[in-house]
Amino acid sequence: MIDVTAGGEIADDARARANVVRLAMAQALAGANSAVIFATGSIIGATIAPDISLATVPLSMFVLGLAVGTLPTGAIARRYGRRVAFIIGTACGVLTGLLGCFAILHGMFWLFCGATFLGGLYGAVSQSYRFAAADGASAAFRPKALSWVMAGGVFAGVFGPQLVQWTMDFWPPYLFAFSFVAQAVVALVAMAILAGVDAPTPAPADLHGGRPLAEIARQPPFIAAALCGIIAYPMMNLVMTSAPLAMKMCGLTVADSNFGIQWHIVAMYGPSFFTGALIARFGAPAVVALGLILEAVAAMIGLSGVTAPHFWATLVVLGLGWNFGFVGASALVLETHRPSERNKVQAFNDFLVFGMMAIGSFSSGQLLANYGWNAVNLVVFPPVLLGLAVLSFSSFAKRRARLVERI
Numbered sequence: 501m502i503d504v505t506a507g508g509e510i511a512d513d514a515r516a517r518a519n520v521v522r523l524a525m526a527q528a529l530a531g532a533n534s535a536v537i538f539a540t541g542s543i544i545g546a547t548i549a550p551d552i553s554l555a556t557v558p559l560s561m562f563v564l565g566l567a568v569g570t571l572p573t574g575a576i577a578r579r580y581g582r583r584v585a586f587i588i589g590t591a592c593g594v595l596t597g598l599l600g601c602f603a604i605l606h607g608m609f610w611l612f613c614g615a616t617f618l619g620g621l622y623g624a625v626s627q628s629y630r631f632a633a634a635d636g637a638s639a640a641f642r643p644k645a646l647s648w649v650m651a652g653g654v655f656a657g658v659f660g661p662q663l664v665q666w667t668m669d670f671w672p673p674y675l676f677a678f679s680f681v682a683q684a685v686v687a688l689v690a691m692a693i694l695a696g697v698d699a700p701t702p703a704p705a706d707l708h709g710g711r712p713l714a715e716i717a718r719q720p721p722f723i724a725a726a727l728c729g730i731i732a733y734p735m736m737n738l739v740m741t742s743a744p745l746a747m748k749m750c751g752l753t754v755a756d757s758n759f760g761i762q763w764h765i766v767a768m769y770g771p772s773f774f775t776g777a778l779i780a781r782f783g784a785p786a787v788v789a790l791g792l793i794l795e796a797v798a799a800m801i802g803l804s805g806v807t808a809p810h811f812w813a814t815l816v817v818l819g820l821g822w823n824f825g826f827v828g829a830s831a832l833v834l835e836t837h838r839p840s841e842r843n844k845v846q847a848f849n850d851f852l853v854f855g856m857m858a859i860g861s862f863s864s865g866q867l868l869a870n871y872g873w874n875a876v877n878l879v880v881f882p883p884v885l886l887g888l889a890v891l892s893f894s895s896f897a898k899r900r901a902r903l904v905e906r907i
Contacts, residue, residue, distance in 0.1 A: 515698055516637035520648050522697050523629045526586070527652030528659070529690035530626035531765065533593050535660020536683045537562050537619050539761045540668075540676045542745040542865075543754065547675070548609045556865030558616040559741045563861040565620015566627070567854035573625050574847020582632050582699040589625025590691035592618045597684025604677040615680070622687065624854065630830060631846045632699065640780070643831050647776035650827055653769025661762035665755070710841035713848055722845075724894035725832030726852050728788045731887040732825030734857040735795055735880050736818055739802065740764060742864050743815060746873040750806045760808075760815045767819030775827045784831040785895045791825025792884045792891075794818075799880040806873065814877075 538559065546555035569589075576585040596619035603612035633645040663682055670678035716722055743764075744757040779787050798818035804810060837845040867875055 516633065516635070516641060516645050519635075519697055519699075520633050520645050522693055523633050523649045524652035526690045526694050526697075527626060527629050527649050528655035529686050529693070530589075530593070530622065530629070531653040531656025531769065532660035532663060532686050533596065533619060533626075533683055534562075534623055535656055535761065535765055536664055536679055537596075537616055538740060539661050539664045539744065539758055540679060541616060542741065543748065543757075544604060544612060544676055545609070546745065546748070548604070548607045548612065550609065553865055553869045554609070555745055556741055556861070556868070558613050560858065560861040560864070561613040562616040562620040562623065563737060563741075563854065564858040565617040565622075566624045567620075567851060567858040568617075569621040569624025570627070570847050570850040570854055573628055573850075574843045577628065577847075578843040582628065582635075583694065583697050585625055585628065586694040586697065586699075587691060589622045590687050590694060592625070593622035593687030593690065594684045596622060597680045597682070597687060600680035600683070601677050604680065605671075605674050624850070627850050627854075628846065630827075631834075631842065632697070634834060635699070635842070642834055643779045643784075644776035646830060646834070647772040647774075647779070647827050649772075650769055650775070650823070651772035653772070654766055657762055657765030657767075657769060660765060661758045665758055668754070710838055710844075713844055716837060716841060716845055717848065719836055720894055720897060721832065722836040722849075724890050725829050725836060726849050727890050728792070728832070728887050729826060729829035729849060729853045730856045731883045732788070732791055732795065732822055732829060733853050734860045735883055736768075736822040736826075737857050738860050738864050738867075738879065739798065739818055739876060740815065741861060742868045742873070742876045743811060745865075746806075746868060746876070747808070747811050749868075750811075750873075752808055752811070756808045756811070760812045763812060764815035764819045767816045768822050769819075771820060771823045772827060775823060776831075778824075779828060779831050784828045784835075785891055787824050788828035788832070789888060789891055791821045791823065791828060792887050794821030795825065796881060796884045797821070799877040802877040803874055 541558040541562065542556045545558045546552055549555055549557065573585050576588065596615050599618065600612060600615035603615055630646045630649045633649040634642040637645050664676065664679050667679040667682050668676050743760060747757045747760065775787065794817055798814050798821055801810060801817060802814040833846065833849050864876065867879070
């Protein structure tokens with residue numbers, strides 16, 4: 501490790517704090533992009549798809565875009581800098597809105613799926629905002645920087661569903677068409693904000709330096725961190741993407757669905773104002789464990805009834821669980837690599853998380869259509885138990901290693 505002076509750490513943290521403000525704003529706007537797609541995707545799919553079982557495919561394409569975009573995002577950031585990757589991502593967001601609107605107006609299901617795939621690419625880039633906030637920051641400030649950027653999603657939780665509510669009937673009978681035009685404008689605003697991020701040009705050592713990725717990926721701490729992220733995010737996504745269509749199948753209104761998604765997103769990002777402090781106080785493994793347990797509790801609530809309050813409570817608790825689980829797992833990833841390795845390790849971690857999300861998302865429509873809402877919730881329990889077991893083993897091994905070092 502390289503020692504730095506206290507003055508250097510203060511200067512680096514000042515730069516990181518300035519970036520955090522812009523990245524949090526961009527996170528909020530990118531979250532609004534996701535909110536528009538998740539609030540409308542399955543409903544639009546059910547309207548224009550050739551078969552009802554394909555209704556959630558647009559959402560699955562969004563998740564596939566998340567998975568496909570992670571490694572290129574890391575490669576672009578490593579070669580040209582994070583800011584270039586950010587601008588390319590927001591350009592994909594603009595195309596998402598324009599193509600999505602066109603597809604709705606003309607009833608073109610597969611074009612709409614292509615639009616949501618581009619939205620996923622935008623989402624893949626936005627996932628790197630949390631890691632970008634930690635670049636150059638002191639070890640003490642990194643968890644806070646990461647969680648504060650995630651807190652930008654609180655605005656998305658309010659703004660995204662409200663954007664849908666305000667615009668969904670603007671072009672009758674084309675429900676949600678103008679929502680995607682508004683989403684394109686939001687992506688343009690995010691592009692302007694990200695253009696001012698202070699992201700230095702990568703050093704030559706960042707292109708080829710550090711250990712091989714395979715060596716890093718074999719570390720037990722990385723395995724535990726990645727696995728917890730793989731469980732926390734895909735399980736949340738499985739339930740969240742199914743919920744709007746399940747609510748419609750249970751006779752609830754679009755307004756009920758929008759309300760549930762809105763507060764789900766608020767619950768996803770709201771705790772980020774203090775998640776970093778919780779990680780600093782209790783450690784990332786404890787916060788991750790709490791998140792996984794809350795996701796299991798959300799599934800229990802989902803199994804207990806199908807009224808609007810049941811769906812709302814499920815989505816809120818699910819969002820809380822995701823925040824603790826995913827932010828905590830991201831903090832664990834930061835402990836597994838050196839500075840010169842950050843782009844490739846972070847991109848690989850996100851590839852694993854969103855690749856698994858894509859696999860699960862493509863099956864969510866079939867799961868809901870063929871087996872119902874209860875089956876969606878029951879799927880949550882085995883992965884959560886696995887995650888808790890691996891996390892416990894990793895924490896025990898780490899404590900034991902520290903004891904051995906002291907002897």
